[in-house]
Amino acid sequence: MTINVFQPQLGDRELAAVAEVFRSNWLGHGPRTKAFEAAFAAHIGVGAEHAVFVNSGSTGLFMAMELLGVGAGDEVVLPSISFVAAGNAIGVTGARAVFCDVDPRTLNPTAEDVEAALTPRTKAVVVLHYGGYPGDIERIARLCRERGVALVEDAACAVASRVDGRACGTFGDIAMWSFDAMKVLVTGDGGMLYVRDPELARRARSLAYHGLEQTSGFVKAKVSHRWWELNVREYARRQIGNDLTAAIGLVQLDRLPEFLKRRAEVADHYDRELAGVPGLRTPPPLPAGHDTSYYFYWVQMDPAIRDAVAADLLEAGIYTTFRYPPLHRVPAYGSDAVLPNAERASDETLCLPLHQGLSHEDVDRVVTELRESVGSKLS
Incomplete structure (x- = not known):
């Protein structure tokens, strides 16, 4: 599934x-x-x-x-x-x-x-x-x-x-x-x-x-x-x-606190299990006083392997994505901007599953498949 x-x-x-x-x-x-x-x-x-x-x-x-x-x-x-x-x-x-x-x-x-x-x-x-x-x-x-x-x-x-x-x-x-x-x-x-x-x-x-x-x-x-x-x-x-x-x-809206609680648990699980994985970076910690809605959980890796990792996860039944592709590259907007950080981030970043319906087993499966895929690409 x-x-x-x-x-x-x-x-x-x-x-x-x-x-x-x-x-x-x-x-x-x-x-x-x-x-x-x-x-x-x-x-x-x-x-x-x-x-x-x-x-x-x-x-x-x-x-x-x-x-x-x-x-x-x-x-x-x-x-x-x-x-x-x-x-x-x-x-x-x-x-x-x-x-x-x-x-x-x-x-x-x-x-x-x-x-x-x-x-x-x-x-x-x-x-x-x-x-x-x-x-x-x-x-x-x-x-x-x-x-x-x-x-x-x-x-x-x-x-x-x-x-x-x-x-x-x-x-x-x-x-x-x-x-x-x-x-x-x-x-x-x-x-x-x-x-x-x-x-x-x-x-x-x-x-x-x-x-x-x-x-x-x-x-x-x-x-x-x-x-x-x-x-x-x-x-x-x-x-x-x-x-x-x-x-x-x-x-x-009434259920929002329970949704946020579960999303925070998933994000914390990712933080613990993915910390220190060679070739993988997790999101930076929030500054003091900042609270997030836990909408995305993103990891970053070498652009040379990002797409292949996403393909491995999809083959394993785990859908990932990148949000949002840089708008200055969209032809309709006619931009000639050179934005190195946005371009770098868009080539390195992958958004992992994050929602309140994820079970503990689901999150473990994502972690296992991600670690195996990144490890195989770097070996």
């Missing part, structure tokens, strides 16, 4: 929550959506009015560019080791994506990496928390404030990541989390958007639903005459979440 690199954990509680939505006969945006927004806002320590449940984390990235007014002539800085949605969200506006380098071990950018890419045309910086590691977010946030540049946190990997108790996603101006089927907390598809500025948060809520000031004529019908009339002030799309997925999200 294949050991997956990512895998959600769903059960009777999620089924019961979905069944209750069915019984209510209200599947769209409604009370459970609002409850999920409020619960997640409390989880990250902000007011519910700043959180908007949308249909994907990628939607949040696209909305962030729209909310910030990014357009032709602007530049947006982001690490090359990042998900393609970030590059697409910038490119579709007509702005230029400017890719910065990363630390080769953490795969997160430092403040110095970001600063080196800033120009007078920089409108925003987008930072990913790689694998759930908070990274240099405090210094990057300070740099952006000093330069008057908006900071967007792609917190897709960082649903429970914190620095000295402060949630990743709340250091910048806008953030989004992903709840797709491969994440720690899943809703099938979905994401949460956080907007610090209250007025911009209100605009985000409107943009998420066609630019309408109200999301339901049925609700409006109770309080006003001609509730079917529209008040649309700008073009927008339907990007909201719904009660079906929000109901799953509420249960998953």
Whole structure:
């Protein structure tokens, strides 16, 4: 049986929550959506009015560019080791994506990496928390404030990541989390958007639903005459979440501590069993005060053997991957950047299975096969 690199954990509680939505006969945006927004806002320590449940984390990235007014002539800085949605969200506006380098071990950018890419045309910086590691977010946030540049946190990997108790996603101006089927907390598809500025948060809520000031004529019908009339002030799309997925999200959020506990146990097991293996490097330790979501567990090795090791593991029924291939190598973005750390990391790094559904036997099997494969390539 294949050991997956990512895998959600769903059960009777999620089924019961979905069944209750069915019984209510209200599947769209409604009370459970609002409850999920409020619960997640409390989880990250902000007011519910700043959180908007949308249909994907990628939607949040696209909305962030729209909310910030990014357009032709602007530049947006982001690490090359990042998900393609970030590059697409910038490119579709007509702005230029400017890719910065990363630390080769953490795969997160430092403040110095970001600063080196800033120009007078920089409108925003987008930072990913790689694998759930908070990274240099405090210094990057300070740099952006000093330069008057908006900071967007792609917190897709960082649903429970914190620095000295402060949630990743709340250091910048806008953030989004992903709840797709491969994440720690899943809703099938979905994401949460956080907007610090209250007025911009209100605009985000409107943009998420066609630019309408109200999301339901049925609700409006109770309080006003001609509730079917529209008040649309700008073009927008339907990007909201719904009660079906929000109901799953509420249960998953409640279960998040148990998920994190098991993921931490798996990561600790890898750390112990892979420490000192010749030719293999495990993730660097977290700085004091940093908490991770344990989304990725990555190892690094000589590029000459990385792909062959991945092939050996796949043949043994263990699926591994590398997230995320460098965006400055993607032809669509037209970048000529030379980023040696990002290029080195992308050729050396392999993400191992890490999820709360892994058994002790599964983890031992991964360790055994990995050690044997690396050892055979170096002998």
